[in-house]
Amino acid sequence: MARVLLVNPPSWNDAYRLVFGCVLPPLGLCSIAASLRLSNHEVMILDLNSLTDYYSRRDLLNYLKNVVKSFRPEYVGVSIIATSTAPTAYSIAKEVKNIDESIVTIAGGHHATFMPVEVLMNEFDYVVRGEGEFTLTELINILESNGDPSNVRGIAYKKDDKYIETLRREFVKNLDGLPLPAWDLLDRKKYVLRGFGWDATITTAETSRGCPYNCDFCSASPMWGRRWRYKSIGRIIREVEQIKKEKWRYVFFVDDNFITPVNIEERKRLFQEIIKEGLDIEWICQLRTDIIVRNPELMALASKAGMKVAFIGVESGDENVLKKMSKGIMPSISEKAVEILKNVGIVTLAGFVIGAPYETLKQAYKTLKFALKLCKRGLDAAQFSIFTPLPGSRSFIEAIEKRLLATRNWILYDCLHPVLTKNRISTYMFMRFAHYIFYMFKWIYGKASNRRAVEPVISATSRYLLKNLPRHIISFLKLPVDIVKILSQC
Numbered sequence: 001m002a003r004v005l006l007v008n009p010p011s012w013n014d015a016y017r018l019v020f021g022c023v024l025p026p027l028g029l030c031s032i033a034a035s036l037r038l039s040n041h042e043v044m045i046l047d048l049n050s051l052t053d054y055y056s057r058r059d060l061l062n063y064l065k066n067v068v069k070s071f072r073p074e075y076v077g078v079s080i081i082a083t084s085t086a087p088t089a090y091s092i093a094k095e096v097k098n099i100d101e102s103i104v105t106i107a108g109g110h111h112a113t114f115m116p117v118e119v120l121m122n123e124f125d126y127v128v129r130g131e132g133e134f135t136l137t138e139l140i141n142i143l144e145s146n147g148d149p150s151n152v153r154g155i156a157y158k159k160d161d162k163y164i165e166t167l168r169r170e171f172v173k174n175l176d177g178l179p180l181p182a183w184d185l186l187d188r189k190k191y192v193l194r195g196f197g198w199d200a201t202i203t204t205a206e207t208s209r210g211c212p213y214n215c216d217f218c219s220a221s222p223m224w225g226r227r228w229r230y231k232s233i234g235r236i237i238r239e240v241e242q243i244k245k246e247k248w249r250y251v252f253f254v255d256d257n258f259i260t261p262v263n264i265e266e267r268k269r270l271f272q273e274i275i276k277e278g279l280d281i282e283w284i285c286q287l288r289t290d291i292i293v294r295n296p297e298l299m300a301l302a303s304k305a306g307m308k309v310a311f312i313g314v315e316s317g318d319e320n321v322l323k324k325m326s327k328g329i330m331p332s333i334s335e336k337a338v339e340i341l342k343n344v345g346i347v348t349l350a351g352f353v354i355g356a357p358y359e360t361l362k363q364a365y366k367t368l369k370f371a372l373k374l375c376k377r378g379l380d381a382a383q384f385s386i387f388t389p390l391p392g393s394r395s396f397i398e399a400i401e402k403r404l405l406a407t408r409n410w411i412l413y414d415c416l417h418p419v420l421t422k423n424r425i426s427t428y429m430f431m432r433f434a435h436y437i438f439y440m441f442k443w444i445y446g447k448a449s450n451r452r453a454v455e456p457v458i459s460a461t462s463r464y465l466l467k468n469l470p471r472h473i474i475s476f477l478k479l480p481v482d483i484v485k486i487l488s489q490c
Contacts, residue, residue: 007048024202024252026047033182082110114223114391171224196250214226216324228263271304288312289314293333348380357399
């Protein structure tokens with residue numbers, strides 16, 4: 001039996017936390033922890049991201065040191081899901097090695113999967129590539145028995161300054177075979193959706209993995225595969241029952257596509273089962289707009305089964321930009337989707353992406369106008385992101401080949417800062433102004449006052465945003481300073 005510390009690095013520019021006060025649990029680490037415990041390893045999860053509201057950067061590293069010294073782990077696994085957290089993850093590995101050089105450091109997640117050589121050059125001994133539950137457990141079991149790590153599929157490591165990458169591990173075919181995530185290792189009070197209330201606890205769960213779509217800015221398909229893999233209805237119900245037992249108020253299903261063309265009937269049965277069992281769960285998910293438009297009755301059933309919020313990827317209001325993104329939708333589809341969700345009482349958050357290398361400022365302005373049009377149709381919230389070629393995505397490869405990157409400073413790869421050479425300052429300013437304009441327009445238009453079905457949620461969110469208005473005003477006034485910082489960091 002080994003002591004394993006799993007660490008989630010802090011993310012200082014998390015848009016969900018900054019705007020909606022949302023702090024989500026690290027589901028991947030909970031799932032890995034559950035797998036490790038099946039092999040009788042002692043596991044601790046240290047979620048530094050949940051502490052960013054209470055500790056400075058220096059204090060967080062000191063907190064890490066104290067935990068390592070008290071828990072005395074033989075292995076420290078660090079999740080590098082977000083590329084923007086990579087530099088902090090490297091600092092964490094360095095601090096761990098400074099405390100005890102014998103501690104084995106292991107990295108996993110999207111960034112580690114697609115940038116293993118770089119990760120191994122920054123104080124990490126091993127990289128777990130792809131899904132980590134079985135790979136990390138097998139790796140630690142083999143190391144504990146003094147076995148040969150080259151026999152473990154899905155890892156990369158250095159030996160005598162030689163880079164070694166083992167055979168790729170197949171994706172987990174039977175997701176029901178995974179243990180229930182170890183939510184019990186988390187401090188429930190730290191995970192809240194303050195936009196819905198100061199005591200609105202929220203956890204994360206998944207019902208499927210894989211994405212068959214091919215959006216050029218996304219790394220989900222390379223990471224999880226293009227084939228959908230689903231948990232059974234019985235397994236999902238078990239997880240929901242456990243979530244209810246642990247008294248979480250909301251659950252965010254993190255599936256890249258919660259409803260797909262091939263699981264319409266399965267989702268219908270799931271919603272009916274939730275209603276039949278009286279689980280009384282309130283949940284959030286991510287949906288494609290074309291799925292919503294083709295299945296309005298299913299949306300009504302989802303609302304009855306507890307869906308409170310839907311995040312939809314609208315991306316752009318320009319048809320040509322959407323085609324180049326390989327999104328597979330048109331603006332008219334998104335407009336209909338917003339109206340359908342409004343009519344069944346589901347709060348809608350739309351994501352927009354601006355600053356693609358093939359987008360003009362005129363097309364970006366068209367996207368903002370479209371967002372305001374959707375506001376009139378019932379859109380409740382908007383998230384404007386900057387086009388960011390993330391490692392693993394098709395856009396990253398193209399940006400490297402065409403020399404489009406202005407910086408490789410990973411801290412800026414948070415989808416809130418421009419990293420391409422084209423229109424850096426204008427893109428950044430437009431993104432910031434788009435947020436202010438949308439929410440000012442939303443406040444003036446007052447569409448939310450007619451949303452009786454979701455009035456408690458809308459009212460709580462409005463109060464939270466209003467309470468944080470001074471902070472947003474200060475942020476707006478600091479825009480020139482932020483621009484100077486961006487120029488100095490690139």
